[in-house]
Amino acid sequence: MSPRPYQLGRRQAEVDLGRRRVLAAARALLGTTESFGSFTVEAVARAADVSRATVYYQFGSKSGLLEAVCDDLAASARMDTLAESFSLADPLEALHSFVAIFGRFWDSDRAAMRRLRALAHLDPDVRAVITARDDRRRQGLTVLLGRLRDQARAPGAADPQDAARVLMALTSFETFDALAGATVSCAAALPAVSRLIDAVLGAPAPGSAERVAAGPEDPDKEGSEEVSGPGAGASPERPAPPGAPGPPPPPHPTS
Numbered sequence: 001m002s003p004r005p006y007q008l009g010r011r012q013a014e015v016d017l018g019r020r021r022v023l024a025a026a027r028a029l030l031g032t033t034e035s036f037g038s039f040t041v042e043a044v045a046r047a048a049d050v051s052r053a054t055v056y057y058q059f060g061s062k063s064g065l066l067e068a069v070c071d072d073l074a075a076s077a078r079m080d081t082l083a084e085s086f087s088l089a090d091p092l093e094a095l096h097s098f099v100a101i102f103g104r105f106w107d108s109d110r111a112a113m114r115r116l117r118a119l120a121h122l123d124p125d126v127r128a129v130i131t132a133r134d135d136r137r138r139q140g141l142t143v144l145l146g147r148l149r150d151q152a153r154a155p156g157a158a159d160p161q162d163a164a165r166v167l168m169a170l171t172s173f174e175t176f177d178a179l180a181g182a183t184v185s186c187a188a189a190l191p192a193v194s195r196l197i198d199a200v201l202g203a204p205a206p207g208s209a210e211r212v213a214a215g216p217e218d219p220d221k222e223g224s225e226e227v228s229g230p231g232a233g234a235s236p237e238r239p240a241p242p243g244a245p246g247p248p249p250p251p252h253p254t255s
Helices: 004-032 041-048 052-059 062-076 079-086 091-107 110-119 124-150 160-170 173-180 186-201
Strands: none
Touching (some): 004 041, 004 062, 004 110, 041 062, 052 062, 062 110, 079 124, 091 110, 091 173, 091 186, 110 124, 124 160
């Protein structure tokens, strides 16, 4: 038997291990560097104890490395569950599920996330990666807003584009990070973000009566208030009991 398949498998395992080391080094560097210019391919290669050529071989470019870092963050936050949000029948429930998953994503590595978002303002390579990711979030929000609008569930979202811009701001890392503060996780900011979203959309708050589909009125409740006095509880549509005087005869028509 040729040893080639075994050697190829071992080689692939080494490649995968090297890739994991580079990604771990990149995330650590993003979370610990003090200078915006210190995140470079060379710095990542040194931190991972590999050559710069290895990083380029694995990821192709700095942008490719950043894409892989974002994919790694998304995988650790189980962003693949976003599909479950879109499968929910209630569009408002789907929207809040979508937002909750992003809250979990922002928590996956706040230090690295914070640096990536800040670098996007200064580094064109980082900006291109982050902008593309934000565009995907905007597309998801636009789809969910469209479903709400189709069901007339978002009376406050008269302008879909304006609503999408506001929801982009509310679901951003910067909003979650600011509301959570330095001492708690981004998930702790989720209730506040959800309330703000409901307020923007004019949607009823979770658990409110407006969110429960109105059923037929209970006939036993109608007119159930206690009334005192003669004739209390009598209904003009109910027939008079036997022996009771009937209504006065109608007047004769006049010519």
